[in-house]
Amino acid sequence: MTAVPRFIEARRSIRAFRPDAVDRAVLDCVVEAACLAPAPHHSRPWRWVVVDTQAKTALADGMGAQWRRDLGGDGVSPARIDELVDASHTKITGAPALVLGCLTWDGLDRYPDERRQRAEWGMALLSLGAAVENLMLAAADHGLASCWVAAPIFCPEEARDALELPEPWLPHAMVLVGVPDPDYAGRVRPPVPMEELRRYA
Numbered sequence: 762m763t764a765v766p767r768f769i770e771a772r773r774s775i776r777a778f779r780p781d782a783v784d785r786a787v788l789d790c791v792v793e794a795a796c797l798a799p800a801p802h803h804s805r806p807w808r809w810v811v812v813d814t815q816a817k818t819a820l821a822d823g824m825g826a827q828w829r830r831d832l833g834g835d836g837v838s839p840a841r842i843d844e845l846v847d848a849s850h851t852k853i854t855g856a857p858a859l860v861l862g863c864l865t866w867d868g869l870d871r872y873p874d875e876r877r878q879r880a881e882w883g884m885a886l887l888s889l890g891a892a893v894e895n896l897m898l899a900a901a902d903h904g905l906a907s908c909w910v911a912a913p914i915f916c917p918e919e920a921r922d923a924l925e926l927p928e929p930w931l932p933h934a935m936v937l938v939g940v941p942d943p944d945y946a947g948r949v950r951p952p953v954p955m956e957e958l959r960r961y962a
């Protein structure tokens with residue numbers, strides 16, 4: 762029977778890590794794997810920031826402050842805001858390494874109209890997604906756990922400024938990386954309902 766390649770099935774989101782530091786040579790390798798992703802018209806519209814130092818706290822603080830403002834604007838109670846933001850802070854600072862995928866306009870086409878400009882940025886985002894998947898597959902291949910965390914896409918400027926990154930680097934994806942905690946029980950992956958999700962035309 763034709764089966765999904767094992768290395769694709771083997772990658773799972775793992776959200777708990779041993780405290781061990783991750784070898785920077787391995788982190789470089791997974792970032793290099795990310796950079797082999799397809800990208801529009803031979804561009805490489807992404808930049809990567811590996812955070813494996815105390816800078817994790819600055820990043821969590823910067824993104825957390827924006828999330829507090831957003832939740833406050835949504836009318837969420839102060840106690841619930843504290844609970845959510847504190848849990849996120851702990852998750853971010855507790856990961857041995859974070860890899861931030863940033864988008865830049867460098868290498869992308871510019872259009873005079875908003876419609877095509879948005880489509881161009883959308884292509885860059887698609888490419889970033891492909892790159893992040895490469896990164897996580899490579900991490901799994903090295904026996905590392907990883908989990909994509911959505912936070913920076915909601916506050917790219919705050920994430921950038923928290924790490925004092927160059928102005929055009931806009932964080933849009935964050936991946937937690939570390940040695941997996943052997944006690945972590947992953948969520949059950951539901952079967953893929955092919956008949957719902959795919960049709961031929």
Ligand SMILES: Cc1cc2nc3c(=O)[nH]c(=O)nc-3n(C[C@H](O)[C@H](O)[C@H](O)COP(=O)(O)O)c2cc1C
Pocket residue numbers: 772773774775776908909910911912950
């Ligand atoms: C764009 C994106 C954002 C995500 N954000 C989060 C997140 O903020 N927190 C989290 O725990 N998992 C996050 N995930 C991981 C998904 O929950 C996970 O991929 C999904 O449940 C499928 O499980 P699997 O990766 O183990 O196959 C995100 C995944 C994607 C693609």
